[in-house]
Amino acid sequence: MRDRSERTSSRRRFLITSGALGTGLAAGCLDESSSGNGNGNGETNGTTTGSVDETTISWILNPAESDVDIVAQYQPLFDYVESEVDVTIEPNRAQSYTATIQELRRGAGELADTSPSAAVAAKDVADVIGIRVAYGAAQYFSLITTTPDSDISELADLEGEEVAMGATMSVSGTLVPMMMLSQAGLDTGSAPDGDPPDFTPRYSDHSTARDQLINNPSIAAATTGAFSTAPHVPQEQFDELSQDFVDISAEYENAGSEEPELELLAVSDPIPRAPLMARSDWDDPIREDVEEAILNVEAEDLEHGDDYEGEELWFSGVESGSVEDYAPIEDVMDELGLEFKDLS
Structure with missing residues (x-):
């Protein structure tokens, strides 16, 4: 990094399929129009671009509100990571919460902005980097x-x-x-x-x-x-x-x-607030530097310039976390008698 001052078997399956949960769930469901560069499907898998020292990584964005340009909203975070580590961030907006998990499962992204439920639903394919903090609260x-x-x-x-x-x-x-x-x-x-x-x-x-x-x-x-x-x-x-x-x-x-x-x-x-996650099998030496940069981000790093007119990022930092922090989400699933079913 660069220097810088069941219920058990009786629980119902919570189906993450297009028939059960709505639109945008099939593989390849990223919004190509939001891709920063590349072919728009996020399948970069750490490909080298620009120079031998710079790696392109795909960051899947999770839509929480339909009226927010999430790619523009997250640009300060991308700029910050790129300033700290020799990487280029390729943002891709998924069409739904479940689509984000699907893209991780098929290896279409290295990093993801996810909902708290994804910390549980995708724990076999993605690791929690940290929990986002807003105004001092996680x-x-x-x-x-x-x-x-x-x-x-x-x-x-x-x-x-x-x-x-x-x-x-x-x-x-x-x-x-x-x-x-x-x-x-x-x-x-x-x-x-x-x-x-x-x-x-x-x-x-x-x-x-x-x-x-x-x-x-x-x-x-x-x-x-x-x-x-x-x-x-x-x-x-x-x-x-x-x-x-x-x-x-x-x-x-x-x-x-x-x-x-x-x-x-x-x-x-x-x-618990939403996590930032990394695909578990993302095996690149640069991963450690990227995750360290994310955990060290400060509020001023996440601010837009004065000419920006869109939505600011809702969080002001990221604190270290793990899947264990999302035990309350599993408790909710237990009480509702639900569980997430893995996609094939």
């Missing part, structure tokens, strides 16, 4: 919200209703909220692998779920990461429901800062 929250004029006052009232949710593998958008709904007495059935008997889920992503709640009268509630809906919820509602959120959440400071106002129904327990 934990975040899931929220379930409704509109102030709705007839929904508690989670049990969602029986028979339509609920906008995140992607099926999203921890804060779907898996944790599904557990919260189950604990509130609603029958979640085999969801998200199947249809829950007591309500109708509408899977999408965090921003779409929020917007559906705001704009679609048929949607009774939304389940999202706090980063999506907390700005619409007044602080006093968090004060009443969750001291953990007040003490830990990076989103508390700006709670209630945006219109329209939403009504808070439930706040999850703290969830």
Whole structure:
């Protein structure tokens, strides 16, 4: 590096297939239009470009919100790694959470921005480099919200209703909220692998779920990461429901800062933030330098220039971590009676 000051067999299989989980799951499902260079499918596998000292590595990006240009958002991190190590980063935007795991499985990327669920689902093919930190916290929250004029006052009232949710593998958008709904007495059935008997889920992503709640009268509630809906919820509602959120959440400071106002129904327990991962069989001497650079990144390294008008990166650093840090995610899977099925 350059110097620089079951449940056991009775658990249901959580199928990561196109039939069970929606679009964009087939192999080769990267968005080629977002590729920085190369052939757009991420199959660089450490190929040398430019000079004998520089290696191109593919970094798969995981879409959390449909309205964010994630490649532009992550550019400061790529620039930073390239300044620290003799590598060229080739970013590739996957079409879904599950597509990210598929690309790792087929060896189409060396590094990946993933959801917390991927730390569990892909633990046989990818290693956790570190846990992302936002405003000093390596934990975040899931929220379930409704509109102030709705007839929904508690989670049990969602029986028979339509609920906008995140992607099926999203921890804060779907898996944790599904557990919260189950604990509130609603029958979640085999969801998200199947249809829950007591309500109708509408899977999408965090921003779409929020917007559906705001704009679609048929949607009774939304389940999202706090980063999506907390700005619409007044602080006093968090004060009443969750001291953990007040003490830990990076989103508390700006709670209630945006219109329209939403009504808070439930706040999850703290969830480990999303990891950055490396493909386990990536066997290149430069890997150690790349991972060290990622763990040493500082907040100022992740900032865009003054002329940038897009979304800033949501995290301010990366702390060392391992799959063991994501045991709470496995607990959620256990409680829902789900497990991830490996793709062939």
